[in-house]
Amino acid sequence: MAPRLGRTGPRRPWQSVHALLVLPIALIVVITVVDLRLPWHIHLGPTLVIAPALTPSFAGPRATAAIGALAVAAQILIGVHRGGVGTTNHIVQIITLAVLVVLTVLYSALRERRQAQLAQVRTVAEAAQHVLMWPLPEQIGPLRIASLYLAAEDEAQIGGDLYAATLSDGAVRLLIGDVRGKGLPAIGEAALLLGSFRESAHRRIPLAELASRLDQSVTRHAADLETPGEEGERFATALLVEIPDRDPVTRMTSCGHPPPLLLSPGHAVTVPSLHPSPPLGVHGGAEHTLDVFSFEPGDTLLLYTDGVVEARDERGRFYPLAERVARWTEDSPEALMHHLRRDLLAHAGGRLGDDAALIAVQRTAVERRRHHGRGDPARHG
Structure with a gap:
């Protein structure tokens, strides 16, 4: 029987994912805070798309969707604070960000499906190796x-x-x-x-x-x-x-x-x-x-x-x-x-x-x- 891992053993995959999710969340917070403090003619809101774009590299579609929703909410908050959430400029930014988030979630879902297929191939290969x-x-x-x-x-x-x-x-x-x-x-x-x-x-x-x-x-x-x-x-x-x-x-x-x-x-x-x-x-x-x-x-x-x-x-x-x-x-x-x-x-x-x-x-x-x-x-x- 293999020895059990103690508390100092390696992290489980879900623990690593949760730790990495801090990065896009912190990025959204920093962009939002800095944008609110900048002059009215400087806009960092469009850069919020970076956060959901990074998430599929280490998390699945659900986490990507959550980060995307948080980014859209931050964009709306910026628009409300600047008093122009109903302006054409902010509406276009919000809609564009939402569309990009949807596309990123779809990409994440396809990537997760591909990883599952590769994992199945590896499992079959291992089984064939032990049989042959x-x-x-x-x-x-x-x-x-x-x-x-x-x-x-x-x-x-x-x-x-x-x-x-x-x-x-x-x-x-x-x-x-x-x-x-x-x-x-x-x-x-x-x-x-x-x-x-x-x-x-x-x-x-x-x-x-x-x-x-x-x-x-x-x-x-x-x-x-x-x-x-x-x-x-x-x-x-x-x-x-x-x-x-x-x-x-x-x-x-x-x-x-x-x-x-x-x-x-x-x-x-x-x-x-x-x-x-x-x-x-x-x-x-x-x-x-x-x-x-x-x-x-x-x-x-x-x-x-x-x-x-x-x-x-x-x-x-x-x-x-x-x-x-x-x-x-x-x-x-x-x-x-x-x-x-x-x-x-x-x-x-x-x-x-x-x-x-x-x-x-x-x-x-x-x-x-x-x-x-x-x-x-x-x-x-």
């Missing part, structure tokens, strides 16, 4: 895990990059992949690959055979959905990783995916030499190679998609992932993801050109097998 990509547990057996997903499209939290993890006979199996395309159009292909992995990964089959099954699945899907002129355009890169609970090794099969980085204490970063096969869906029936590497306690394996290393700065330079992570080889997976998120977005100017996903897996010194999460995923197949 289940949150990875923080620890599986002797492994500590953290992940990061950055979608390229506005208002989207998922896209063509994907990752998943499952238990299989005393080992953890991980998938990270990238289907062709980005953002919402690529979600269908990502869902297919994730579903196929979850269905097959917990079975006692070698990693290379698992890659072949995923290849067949993507190939069948591409054949069903390809349109004329789109032949060979539906494919996905993928990296399959198997980490036994007790043996200090990691097994990998790459299907056209960028190789991971191995981070060791002492700021050492190495790139395992893989023998990749073509991407999934390109050549059905391609042979897949199993590569085995040492993975000792304290080491961290960093998996990523090409959206990370292809992120460019304003001068067109790619993100130097291996160089940057050398600073954080001794950090926890959670801290590493925090550093990478901040550093990557700073490099790209706050926005990526492609979806990006990362997984950090760190082997601990725990000898006995344990699992923290919602039970063993392998038993739900």
